[in-house]
Amino acid sequence: MEKRNATAAVIGAGDFIGAEIAKKFAFEGFTVFAGRRNGEKLVPLVQEIEKAGGTAFGRSLDARKEDEIVKFLSDADKHAPLEVCIFNIGANVNFPIVETTERVFRKVWEMACYSGFLAGREAARLMLPRGRGNIFFTGATASLRGGIGYAAFASAKFGLRAVAQAASRELGPQNIHVAHLIIDAGVDTAWVRERRKERMGADAVDKLPPDVLMRPAAVANAYWQLYQQPRDAWSFEHEIRPFGERW
Amino acid sequence: MEKRNATAAVIGAGDFIGAEIAKKFAFEGFTVFAGRRNGEKLVPLVQEIEKAGGTAFGRSLDARKEDEIVKFLSDADKHAPLEVCIFNIGANVNFPIVETTERVFRKVWEMACYSGFLAGREAARLMLPRGRGNIFFTGATASLRGGIGYAAFASAKFGLRAVAQAASRELGPQNIHVAHLIIDAGVDTAWVRERRKERMGADAVDKLPPDVLMRPAAVANAYWQLYQQPRDAWSFEHEIRPFGERW
């Protein structure tokens, strides 16, 4: 592994997608700054990266707090120039609109949209003076579709997509690649397996054929593809789903 | 004017679009409840409606406050069954993303998205037991496009559109018509004229040909068309722009 003088920040470094993104960029030589609510939970991830010869820092981060985002990204940038910032916080909930409390609506927005705005803006502020950088956002089916029960979640994801679009149009000409990765499918996480079991029975999980659910590593790989694009052929929106997915 | 035993609530009854919506529904026989931040400013509107034989009530309303929305719509519904609720609050601002403060981002969302969610949810709660009603939301170009400088505004408008979509899918089968009216153009308001003058010179306003800007009354008319649709042919999304508009 050849080390780079560059950091990649992963905001929302959960056990599945976020962890795989962190590992991928670490194994490609980036110093990784990984943030999540409870930074303690990042210890195994950091150890795994370090064991493989990589460099990573795990931090407790409430991404809804402006000062915490500022500090997190600025610390990353001080370590080495911030080259990649990936915002990966979800907040997938489903309630009928009449049962959606204002607290839920607000909290989902703060987690999935407002904190994404903060992250994107702060990353841009650090990258603009150097005239380079990559800011990527994780989207979902609900980024494009307000389905039944998704008033809160889709509203936040639509809102995040708008932030990404505006950022892309503003920052692209300044050599900062902004992209929005739409994961249009279930990713293979504990939570998705549990829901699948509830809906379809135990066999739907125990005898799950390969590649029906998207591996978290495949998401990380998609981000890596985005990172590798030459600047005369950048994608803004990039959608991925497993081969057998209905859409 | 034949009076109906029905109220129409207009949330965001500003001097232009909102006022015209209020008048249109009042002149069609609805009792109108009009709400805006400073209820004092509604006096002339209410007088105009009453002079023409209609019925209207003007109220001070901070639509970002859940209890105020609840009270406003519940008062309207007590007067006569709430048949139409139109959410018409905008918050059009333009800032480069790196100059968008967290305060602006949050406030624009609270005005243009969060309060729309509250209004739609409360209207639904009142309408569902009766199995009928109409909930309409005002959209804009920024509902579909995150343009340069619109990170905050487009984020809120995208988010509102998602609320409307989810509400439409949930409430349509329960006989509640939810629609999202996209105004893809400048409406003829004092503010738009001012901006036009700045950009294009005084003549662009003083010698403005007819129908280049959309009349607020045309927006009211579009809502009236939506209201009149039979339930076997409802529109969810309805876009309007002047004949000469570039799009």
Place this chain on the structure above:
Amino acid sequence: MEKRNATAAVIGAGDFIGAEIAKKFAFEGFTVFAGRRNGEKLVPLVQEIEKAGGTAFGRSLDARKEDEIVKFLSDADKHAPLEVCIFNIGANVNFPIVETTERVFRKVWEMACYSGFLAGREAARLMLPRGRGNIFFTGATASLRGGIGYAAFASAKFGLRAVAQAASRELGPQNIHVAHLIIDAGVDTAWVRERRKERMGADAVDKLPPDVLMRPAAVANAYWQLYQQPRDAWSFEHEIRPFGERW
């Protein structure tokens, strides 16, 4: 019925949607020119319109033939100025892509797209010198979605939508209203009832509740709404579906 000095041409005046459009515009005072492959079948429609005091002409028309379209619209325009041209030819077929013959693919395109281009272009040529007119196209779910088995049909409908968009952008500023009406649901026709029976059993048709399928008259009504829009608030795309439709 007050007669207008204006004609409305309906291309694809089939037994259901097309016939209702013809009647609606005839009853509103237009002279109607109705065209379909076998003009004989238009006799009852013309009689119904005449009995009600309207004026209509039924013509055999193969809309895939440029000279026939030219003659049909030019005859209409000679009778009285062509004010409305509605293109309503469908060609809904479903085949797996590997079983779609080149003949089917081509024929569906000729019926649903190519002839729509011819109709729109010729209507524009007649309307432009007078600086007014309305050109409307019937779209479908497949105008926006290439679903399984719809390679041929969706390809034609997508293509027609592009024609409508380009026409709208070109002709709008010249005071010609071009619109694309997306019928995102099954319309209550003999063919749809038959398919419904096959899929869901006889009861799904015999005991069909009202407003589950869209009445052809509701489509005609939607076109009438488009026609009535003031030019400072024209819709280009207008989608309609029944209240209970899943989308």
Place this chain on the structure above:
Amino acid sequence: MEKRNATAAVIGAGDFIGAEIAKKFAFEGFTVFAGRRNGEKLVPLVQEIEKAGGTAFGRSLDARKEDEIVKFLSDADKHAPLEVCIFNIGANVNFPIVETTERVFRKVWEMACYSGFLAGREAARLMLPRGRGNIFFTGATASLRGGIGYAAFASAKFGLRAVAQAASRELGPQNIHVAHLIIDAGVDTAWVRERRKERMGADAVDKLPPDVLMRPAAVANAYWQLYQQPRDAWSFEHEIRPFGERW
């Protein structure tokens, strides 16, 4: 270069994009079958590939002829299993709709849509029995937008996109990756340079900064990224544009 027992067919192997795609896949070890109207013009491309140790065959191909497409792909498949089929024929013309002849409209469709259907269908027929393969289509800005003057071109490109969508939904679950690459910008070709000079003056070409126009090789690279995607994270639609492009 490690040779693969697999062919890649490039339909529309023009001097720029098509040639780069051919080279990329040849250099990655595929036997390339390249087709274009005048096969003579493929000699230098084939020589360049062979000189580098690759294998390629250049063929005259009128892709609008069903029998020619069948033979071209079947020959490719006989040489080695057809693993990749890329349809890359454009037909970019711009005419006001009223000046668009039926001949132009039909021809553009035959080149850019109908032949794409034939290519996709025939590739699918060859790939399905083996349960694997990749079918990619080149899209453009006009795949999503019917702009002024683009009635013919956008209609064909919209139509091709529908074919690709239907194919993707049908063939994905059978392990065939269908994708639609939207090039939302000018590519650096002789024709684009010429138009740029006309519009913006000689300096806009002679002093063209790097990466303002997309290199044809970047398009080839995008196709290579699509080919490399694991099947649990396939993209259907993939859009690319240069960093400074307005969109």
